[in-house]
Amino acid sequence: MSTAVRLAQASDAEGISQVILAALHSSNAGDYPADVIARVASNFTPQAVLQLLTRRTVLVALQDQQIVATAALDTNVVRSVFVNPALQGQGIGRQLMVDIEQRAREAGVTVLSVPSSLTAEPFYTRLGFHTVRDVYHGNERTLVMEKVLSSRHPIGVYRDRQHRAQVAALWQQAFGYDTPHNRPELAIDKKLAVDDGLFFVATDKTAVIGTLMAGYDGHRGWLYSVAVHPDYRRQGLGASLVRHGEQALIALGCLKINLQINLGNDTVVGFYEALGYGVEPRISMGKKIAQNLPKP
Template identity: 55%
Template sequence: MECLIRIAMNSDAAAISQIIIGTLRESNAQDYSAEIINQVELSFSPQAILSLMTQRQVFVALLEHRIVATASLDHDVVRSVFVDPAYQGKGIGRQLMKSIQSSAIAEGRNLLRVPSSITAEGFYASLGFIKIRNAFHESERTIIMSKTLDV
């Protein structure tokens, strides 16, 4: 499923927030408690998204002018990769990651890291990311993964 990938604009913040929170509640809820999901949601309000957009390169994926996914690049760290559950498994996340990797290579990076959720570990592994270690933020477990880029 081909989609348009572009850099996010401030006017996208509410839609990005909705995608992230909806995905957390539907997809990530299978691997994390409601308490952890509620805590993580606080970091993705529209106002928080606007703040993140000043610190990172935030990308969005659009289908028929509607945002269906987002991902961001913070130096050499991939962050906040979320695909609307209705569109998961259709290659949109892969297209976003291709844009992220191209941007990282253009910035002269030769390695990408990602703090993966339990839910997304298989996705990143399928893209060539290798598990480095587990990380815990209170009771929230993430998997630190990395990938060497073909420069």
């Protein structure tokens, strides 16, 4: 039987709810206790689904005009992928995910994330996702999984003649540097003097739209100057830059990656926590070397 995929409408809320609740009580119930299933199910009543339709891109799969599966895209996060239990294993979920991934690429998403149930982990693994961390909500265990999408915004090594002016402008806009030792031009010169190949830019044609610098001392790695142009934020580009830097450090044998965040910047803390980083019980200390500082 043929399956058609389309955007969900308000009139689909009841059918979407029925598919999700059936899957929860049939498929997911084998991996989670009854109280977890009940708590999750309460988020997918017809009324709750109507609210979700206003906040996410929701798709439905239909056979004979009946809703048999659903999936949603929330910026760069896949959510609520459920298939009628009687029709699972027939490729309907995969068909929905092909559409979801295409929509994500068209929106400029470079790293697609999904908070997967234990039940769905094999499904997402077959689609190319990999687990980056576990999250617990009480006794409910969720696996955060990611997949790097082919990007229209390539990430490559910084080239001074092509990129200097744009990188300096982006950093000034993103970080608002106001001290002589943090001037973008000086930071670029110092990094180029090390010549370690760990300075990366993301581009849209000839425009620099993101940056990341990494460092490696033979044991630990560091990430610095992660910046994304405002017009390209919330599309997964920052996560893609971080993953690119991580892979470069891993290839060098790095055992642990560190980074620093200004106190009180909770949004950035959340960004890195979503990528598997954690706040550690450390005190960051620094000392300026006066003879090497530029004159004000």
